[in-house]
Amino acid sequence: MKTTAVKLLLAIAAAAALAAPARAADQTIKANLTLSGFKTSGITVGFKTTDIFDSSHFCNAGTGSSCSAQNGYGSPPKNVGNVLCMPNNLAYTISATCQQLLAQGATSGCHSNNMKSACASGSVAIAPACNWRTNDNTTTVNWNWNLSAQGGGCVITVSCSNSNYQGPQKD
Numbered sequence: 001m002k003t004t005a006v007k008l009l010l011a012i013a014a015a016a017a018l019a020a021p022a023r024a025a026d027q028t029i030k031a032n033l034t035l036s037g038f039k040t041s042g043i044t045v046g047f048k049t050t051d052i053f054d055s056s057h058f059c060n061a062g063t064g065s066s067c068s069a070q071n072g073y074g075s076p077p078k079n080v081g082n083v084l085c086m087p088n089n090l091a092y093t094i095s096a097t098c099q100q101l102l103a104q105g106a107t108s109g110c111h112s113n114n115m116k117s118a119c120a121s122g123s124v125a126i127a128p129a130c131n132w133r134t135n136d137n138t139t140t141v142n143w144n145w146n147l148s149a150q151g152g153g154c155v156i157t158v159s160c161s162n163s164n165y166q167g168p169q170k171d
Contacts, residue, residue: 033068086126
């Protein structure tokens with residue numbers, strides 16, 4: 001009886017896959033990390049859309065100086081939470097323009113960022129206050145985290161920017 005049920009489920013899944021039209025993703029979403037003047041594998045960036053079956057997408061630069069977490073999506077626009085995870089023993093400052101970007105929408109009733117708690121234990125999360133909504137087009141969406149060593153490498157300056165977002169997701 002079990003094998004018959006499994007075969008039936010496999011046949012249904014195969015038929016559904018054949019019936020669905022194959023198409024490329026409408027929009028690629030990326031979280032980009034760039035390290036300048038230092039390297040560490042302890043820093044991670046990631047994002048997740050609010051789509052119910054979407055998973056989180058992360059990367060870290062490892063022994064290099066950059067990485068990109070990315071995924072393709074159909075039917076833009078999407079609501080996206082972004083995050084930067086850093087070791088909690090790393091001294092850092094956030095640039096004024098990045099602080100403004102991270103705070104945007106927080107006082108006007110935005111939808112809270114769904115990635116704020118995604119960092120591992122022993123990490124600090126730097127994240128926009130809000131999820132951000134992508135534009136309704138096929139242009140790649142980027143959230144950029146640029147970290148540079150200052151003061152002989154003792155303090156990391158965090159800068160951030162984005163492209164192809166409409167702005168914070170409204171509640």
